[in-house]
Amino acid sequence: NAGVTQTPKFQVLKTGQSMTLQCAQDMNHNSMYWYRQDPGMGLRLIYYSASEGTTDKGEVPNGYNVSRLNKREFSLRLESAAPSQTSVYFCASTLGPGAGTAFFGQGTRLTVV
């Protein structure tokens, strides 16, 4: 029972490089989310997908793009990484937009130098 799986767990990028964070869930959830975690700020929403085929911006979307590849997979892309994107990234999923509990992936620690 894998739940939500994120890859990679760690990544170091140089400023200007691009990369994609992958997320997959096997719980047949409809809604998926990408958050970033920064010290003293809790987790903030970057992008979300309320259901397959839809994506929308969250609170801090600048510098990111997403793709809801299918019901299981939701990827986050950094087109041109900046030091301000150094953070821990979490993917999460819920049964639906109004459903209660969110389940999280293991997180990705990204450092941009």
Next chain:
Amino acid sequence: AQTVTQSQPEMSVQEAETVTLSCTYDTSESDYYLFWYKQPPSRQMILVIRQEAYKQQNATENRFSVNFQKAAKSFSLKISDSQLGDAAMYFCAYRSLKYMEYGNKLVFGAGTILRVKS
């Protein structure tokens, strides 16, 4: 917009004793969920306990219980018989039931680091 405040950046507790972590929130909604998540050094976000706002009874999960005061918008977590494995960052989070902006995102507090002394 909803906000969640955790006023204790750090707390310490002796093993086997009881500790309470505080959380207050601000919302104009009447139906919502409240959560406590635990984040150990492994980074994994682990659900500790969940409370539905329409339920008057406080949620309990083994050694973890909450004191939910809806009128005061307060949601504290009590950990009884603290164990070394309880040491972690604890996040309080809010989620509206009503579909609204940001797909009913979780709103997180800044977190409280809990240290357990042996």
